[in-house]
Amino acid sequence: MAELTYREAVGEAIAQEMRRDTNVVFLGEDVAAAGGVFKTTTGLLDEFGPDRVKDTPISEQAIIGAAMGASMTGLRPIAEIMFSDFFAVCWDLVANQIAKTRYMTDGQCSFPLVLRSANGGGSRFGAQHSQSVENWAMAIPGLKVVAPSTAADVKGLLAASVRDPDPVMFFEQKSLYAVKGEVPEGEHVEPLGVATILRPGTDVTIAALAAMVPRALKAAETLQEEHGVSAEVVDVRCLVPLDTRTILESVSRTGRFMTVEENPRLCGWGAELASIVAEELFWDLDGPIVRVTTPHIPLPSADALEDAVLPSPQRIVENVKRLVD
Amino acid sequence: MSNEPLEGIGLVSADLSDTSGDIAYIDTETRLRLYRKMYECRVLEQRAYDLFMQNLVKGTSHLALGQEAVAAGFGIAMRHDDYTFCTYRGHNHTYVRGVSMSAILGELMGRECGLLRGKGGSMHLTSVEHGAMGSYAIIGAHLPVAAGAAWSAQYRGTQQVAVCFFGDGTTNIGAFHEALNFAVIWKLPVVFVCENNLYMEYTPIEAVTAVKNPAADRAAAYGLEPILIDGNDVDVVYETAGAALSRARKGDGPSLIEAQTYRHGGHSRADPGKYRPDEELKAWLARDPIPMYRERLVSLGIDEEALEAIESESDTAIDAATEEARNSPPPPVDIAHIDVWADGSASWRN
Numbered sequence: 210m211a212e213l214t215y216r217e218a219v220g221e222a223i224a225q226e227m228r229r230d231t232n233v234v235f236l237g238e239d240v241a242a243a244g245g246v247f248k249t250t251t252g253l254l255d256e257f258g259p260d261r262v263k264d265t266p267i268s269e270q271a272i273i274g275a276a277m278g279a280s281m282t283g284l285r286p287i288a289e290i291m292f293s294d295f296f297a298v299c300w301d302l303v304a305n306q307i308a309k310t311r312y313m314t315d316g317q318c319s320f321p322l323v324l325r326s327a328n329g330g331g332s333r334f335g336a337q338h339s340q341s342v343e344n345w346a347m348a349i350p351g352l353k354v355v356a357p358s359t360a361a362d363v364k365g366l367l368a369a370s371v372r373d374p375d376p377v378m379f380f381e382q383k384s385l386y387a388v389k390g391e392v393p394e395g396e397h398v399e400p401l402g403v404a405t406i407l408r409p410g411t412d413v414t415i416a417a418l419a420a421m422v423p424r425a426l427k428a429a430e431t432l433q434e435e436h437g438v439s440a441e442v443v444d445v446r447c448l449v450p451l452d453t454r455t456i457l458e459s460v461s462r463t464g465r466f467m468t469v470e471e472n473p474r475l476c477g478w479g480a481e482l483a484s485i486v487a488e489e490l491f492w493d494l495d496g497p498i499v500r501v502t503t504p505h506i507p508l509p510s511a512d513a514l515e516d517a518v519l520p521s522p523q524r525i526v527e528n529v530k531r532l533v534d
Numbered sequence: 535m536s537n538e539p540l541e542g543i544g545l546v547s548a549d550l551s552d553t554s555g556d557i558a559y560i561d562t563e564t565r566l567r568l569y570r571k572m573y574e575c576r577v578l579e580q581r582a583y584d585l586f587m588q589n590l591v592k593g594t595s596h597l598a599l600g601q602e603a604v605a606a607g608f609g610i611a612m613r614h615d616d617y618t619f620c621t622y623r624g625h626n627h628t629y630v631r632g633v634s635m636s637a638i639l640g641e642l643m644g645r646e647c648g649l650l651r652g653k654g655g656s657m658h659l660t661s662v663e664h665g666a667m668g669s670y671a672i673i674g675a676h677l678p679v680a681a682g683a684a685w686s687a688q689y690r691g692t693q694q695v696a697v698c699f700f701g702d703g704t705t706n707i708g709a710f711h712e713a714l715n716f717a718v719i720w721k722l723p724v725v726f727v728c729e730n731n732l733y734m735e736y737t738p739i740e741a742v743t744a745v746k747n748p749a750a751d752r753a754a755a756y757g758l759e760p761i762l763i764d765g766n767d768v769d770v771v772y773e774t775a776g777a778a779l780s781r782a783r784k785g786d787g788p789s790l791i792e793a794q795t796y797r798h799g800g801h802s803r804a805d806p807g808k809y810r811p812d813e814e815l816k817a818w819l820a821r822d823p824i825p826m827y828r829e830r831l832v833s834l835g836i837d838e839e840a841l842e843a844i845e846s847e848s849d850t851a852i853d854a855a856t857e858e859a860r861n862s863p864p865p866p867v868d869i870a871h872i873d874v875w876a877d878g879s880a881s882w883r884n
Contacts, residue, residue, distance in 0.1 A: 234689065260689060263720075265716070266712075266715060266716065266719065268678075268712035268715065268716055269712075270674075270675075270678050270708065270709045270712045270713075271678045271681065271709075271712040271713055271715070271716035272678075273678070274675070274676075274677070274678020274679045274681060274682055274709070274712075274713065275678055275679075275681055275682035275685055275716065276682060277678075277679050277682055278619075278667075278678070278679040278680060278681060278682020278683035278684070278685065278686065278696070279682040279683065279685050279686040279689075280682075281662075281667065281679075281682075281683065282617070282667075282682075282683045282686040282687065283686055283690060284685075284686045284689060284690075286682075301672050301675055301709075302675060302678065302679075305672050305675065306670065306672070306675050306676075306679065310660075310668060311873060311874065311875075311876070312653060312873055312874050313650065313653055313654040313658045313660075314650055314653070314654060314658065314660040314662070314668065315649075315650040315651045315653045315654070315869070315873060316872070316873035316878065317650075317660055317661070317662045317663075318660070318662060318667075318668070319876045321876075350874055350880075350882075351874050351875075374875075374876035374877070375875050375876050402884065449882050450881070450882055450883060450884065451882060451883040451884075452883075452884055453883045453884060454884045485883075
């Protein structure tokens with residue numbers, strides 16, 4: 210094991226895959242010479258050279274289009290969109306072209322590509338550089354959706370995303386970039402579509418994603434220490450494919466279910482999970498399903514405001530208490 | 535490059551003397567192939583129209599009747615492993631790469647024999663085995679995708695070229711600008727072909743565009759030579775295609791070609807095209823690329839019997855293809871639930 214930041218794990222995963230497969234290429238704005246605005250890809254240009262690690266103009270449609278065209282003709286591109294909010298300017302390429310073309314062509318084409326992006330709030334960047342948009346991607350048939358919460362998962366899940374034969378939206382939570390964690394040395398690949406139980410518990414199942422995972426874990430600790438409530442925390446890790454089996458199995462034991470989502474309220478990923486649990490485990494539930502989300506607002510910039518609206522450990526604790534009381 | 539307008543039409547023609555394309559001169563065999571492809575495209579599109587009228591083609595369709603010279607000229611000039619990216623007006627571009635008439639008609643009719651077994655429809659004809667990498671129905675989307683395929687060819691060192699066809703309306707969408715700039719800075723082997731048929735959909739392109747020639751006048755913005763050609767003259771298209779393909783193959787980067795042409799019908803099935811002035815329509819119908827080329831071939835001494843044979847073979851082929859498509863059953867319903875993912879499934883959960 211090596212101790213790496215979440216940020217360093219991004220570069221480590223890309224390097225691991227580029228060493229393994231010369232068809233893996235990487236492009237994006239300021240990613241090569243500058244090493245990325247979040248410094249996630251420092252050193253890749255030096256190791257792999259300008260034919261494989263490429264700076265692009267500020268042209269998100271060209272970036273995504275190039276990745277699509279390259280992936281359907283033999284390469285395995287990794288494309289970076291600097292902030293996930295910017296997917297809005299190239300969403301046609303993502304949602305109409307990449308996602309649909311395999312199906313529309315009766316399976317003639319595959320798109321083994323990864324679209325990486327810095328996602329989510331907590332960095333005081335304001336509403337156009339902070340939104341959690343993983344639920345946008347989840348709503349599109351044909352896209353796999355991954356959002357890791359730890360440095361180890363960044364490495365393992367990003368490597369798996371590069372190897373996957375389908376398009377993967379890989380959301381890196383930008384407020385986690387500086388967080389350190391133990392990361393397996395050498396080749397590390399984690400299968401997509403597997404949720405993990407990070408803390409076992411008996412009273413409630415809390416499903417969380419990305420930056421909400423450490424908050425859910427913190428809340429679970431408080432619940433245990435201060436309120437004697439045993440919360441099981443599930444890191445969903447991938448929204449598509451979705452490991453419903455792990456979540457349903459957990460809820461069938463605890464009888465209570467809560468989601469903690471950073472995306473705005475309406476049609477957040479937790480709504481889909483809530484509907485699945487309600488439909489398939491209704492008679493095992495001991496109470497209503499509760500969703501803790503960012504309110505249905507654009508994110509404000511000031512730290513006092515942003516902290517007040519993102520789901521906090523305290524809000525999670527309060528909601529669990531209401532559920533179990 | 536000459537900018538002298540052709541009489542009565544306002545066209546300009548390309549002077550290709552300064553290019554050194556794949557083709558020094560066009561031999562008779564090639565000319566017959568060009569004629570055959572154009573003629574086949576014509577009967578295919580005409581039949582597609584007839585099948586709409588019989589309500590055997592549902593949804594919509596965008597015909598390229600009148601624009602056959604662009605498809606045929608490029609189709610014959612391209613290498614078998616080059617890539618075609620085209621728009622929803624893409625039946626001809628797909629056909630000229632070698633796809634069968636019955637697969638195209640079958641797709642339009644939603645039959646099992648359809649090229650995509652009814653999962654794509656008229657606007658999404660694709661045949662990867664023929665290098666037809668897709669028909670794209672959102673304006674502009676496929677320009678960056680074609681650039682990406684060209685990047686892949688460049689990286690893999692295959693000397694393949696991506697050819698990307700689009701309409702005049704596409705020059706006003708952002709993806710056009712992004713793709714052109716991107717292709718030039720990476721010196722990609724891609725040929726962008728704007729088929730300027732004078733109408734974006736229902737609106738004249740000149741009414742909504744800042745420059746007279748929507749693609750050619752913008753070439754300079756990307757450091758490219760303006761190339762404006764008579765898109766109804768298949769010889770000109772063929773030679774221009776050869777020059778641009780050769781340039782791309784040699785590693786000299788992209789080209790942007792504006793081929794002036796005319797859509798004989800409306801924008802889509804729903805549009806009779808009544809907004810076009812009679813005089814304009816008449817002038818362009820007189821420049822129909824097929825009879826025009828036939829006349830030239832005869833004047834060059836090509837035996838009319840050879841041309842008649844092409845015509846009757848094509849007529850027979852389209853009838854046979856129509857019968858095949860009509861007799862094909864609807865696709866099995868279960869294919870609606872496959873091939874979202876590369877493993878063939880549509881599964882999103884365990």
